[in-house]
Amino acid sequence: MLFKDIQLTVYASLFAALIALGAYLAVPIPISPVPIILQNLFVLLAGLLLGPRWGFASVGIYLFAGAVGLPVFTGGKGGLAHFLGPTGGYLLGFAACAFVTGSIAHSTDTNRVRDTLAVLAGVVITYAFGVPWLKISASMSWEKALFAGMLPFLPGDAVKAVSAVILCRTLRPVLLRRIQTVAP
Amino acid sequence: MADRLAFHYLPGDSLLHRWDARCKLAALLLITFGLLHTRPLSLALFTILLLWGFRLTHAPLRTLLLDMKSWSLFLLMIFLLQALSLSQGEMRPLPPLPVTVEGVETGALGCWRLGLMLSAGMLFTLVTRPQEMREAILWFLRPFPFLPAQRIALMFSLVMRFLPLLLDEAERVRTASRARLGHLRKNPFTRIKVLIVPVFRRSLLRADDFALALVSRGYKEDLHVSLPGIAWLHLSPLLLLLVVVFLGSMPLSQVFRTEWSAFLDFFRYPVEWVTQSQNRL
Structure with a gap:
């Protein structure tokens, strides 16, 4: 087993822990009544920094920890039953989001435009899973599902998407340097 | 590091430490399943159970409570959000504030449940060695050979x-x-x-x-891990938990629920409540 492989395994676990703690980090913003929960910022960062495979793995481990019963889902919830609840679609959407963001952003020439596109696609994918699931499981109409499960969060998502791109520019060199220097 | 205990493992030799890690994992699953209902009765039962668990571990409860202080801010925020957002009802105990009794009730129950979930997670990590946790998960994933x-x-x-x-x-x-x-x-x-x-x-x-x-x-990754079978003695506490989960979701709690709403009626219609109780006397 390559050292780089183990290193990325540990990094993916680190990101899973960050996503889990993100459920408890709330930053109030002036534009919207709903405070930003930093959780999907870390999901986006996992995709951007680790790439599709390891980003997906890190969200997968986070979902596994939540399924086992640790209180790591948004609002401190946990347990297998939440996958079937009204917010279960967003949980699966996180995994898809990390994968899609990772596959768009991960290439030999990374630039800001590509990162921005990746983050936007990631946000769209999260809602593409979350809103239909909310509609079906809570048997709402489309408009109501959009109003309850998407529109209030969009200002926060804009802030998070911008922060993800900014943070990625700062953190990517740090991560790449660690991977290159420590590997034998 | 030593001044913080939340989600750390605390070495010890208590009953909970010696309990089979696989059973502890199953118990955690059961607790989160039982906490899906926010009924006062089931919440109270789980509170008693968890307090008993914390007592068994001989953990320094003062340090744990100090750790909970930073979480309490988060709980307060959740409570305020729920109390303020559910403003469809008419009854307002404090007229200047846009607060309804329903909002306060669901907010309080929600926070209680979140606190219990956090404590359950903390208790689990407090008494389970990471090594044991790893082996327990390996054991649970045995039926899924396609997973790494x-x-x-x-x-x-x-x-x-x-x-x-x-x-x-x-x-x-x-x-x-x-x-x-x-x-x-x-x-x-x-x-x-x-x-x-x-x-x-x-x-x-x-x-x-x-x-x-x-x-x-x-x-x-190709090392073979074999765990012995689970002793019957270790399985019996799970039965107790199952009973608690069932009790929490039984019609019995409906009875309790009416009592609870009678108690809340005092805040909704204080004058009527007093006259009614005078009539009862």
Whole structure:
């Protein structure tokens, strides 16, 4: 087993822990009544920094920890039953989001435009899973599902998407340097 | 590190420490399943159960309560959100505030449940060694041969180690930022940046230590792990939990619920409540 492989395994676990703690980090913003929960910022960062495979793995481990019963889902919830609840679609959407963001952003020439596109696609994918699931499981109409499960969060998502791109520019060199220097 | 206990493992020899890790994992699953209902009766039962659990571990409860202080801010926020957002009802106990009894009730029950979930997670990590946790997960993943069980178990136990480590780092960075008056900044971008970048850098260094430690100890994924069968004695507490879960979701709690709403009626219609109770007397 390559050292780089183990290193990325540990990094993916680190990101899973960050996503889990993100459920408890709330930053109030002036534009919207709903405070930003930093959780999907870390999901986006996992995709951007680790790439599709390891980003997906890190969200997968986070979902596994939540399924086992640790209180790591948004609002401190946990347990297998939440996958079937009204917010279960967003949980699966996180995994898809990390994968899609990772596959768009991960290439030999990374630039800001590509990162921005990746983050936007990631946000769209999260809602593409979350809103239909909310509609079906809570048997709402489309408009109501959009109003309850998407529109209030969009200002926060804009802030998070911008922060993800900014943070990625700062953190990517740090991560790449660690991977290159420590590997034998 | 020593002044913080949340999500750390505390070595010990209590009953809960000696309980089979697989049963502990199953118990955690059962508890989260039981906490799906926010009925006062089931919440009260789980509170008693968890308090008893914490007593069994002989953990320094003062330190744990201090740890809970930082979570209580989060719980308060959730409570306020729920209390303020459910404003469809008419009854307002405090006229100037847009608060309804329903909102306060659901908010309080929701916070109670969240507190219980956090305590259950804390209690589990307090009494389960990461090694045992890893083996337990390997055992549970045996029926799914297509999953990379060894890797999942390793990553899960790494996540469990990173949780307290990241909390410590975040606390340290936040204290440092407060010392430099960082909490006075209004811009959310800057606030996110000054918190996350240092925490990320520091935890990345720790992550590399973990990776080096794994390699230097010859980590391999093809090692066979065999666990003995679970003794009947270890399974019996799970039965007790099952009973509690059932009690919490039985019609019995409906009876309790009417009592609860009668109690709340006092806040809704204080004058009518008093006259009614006078009539009863």
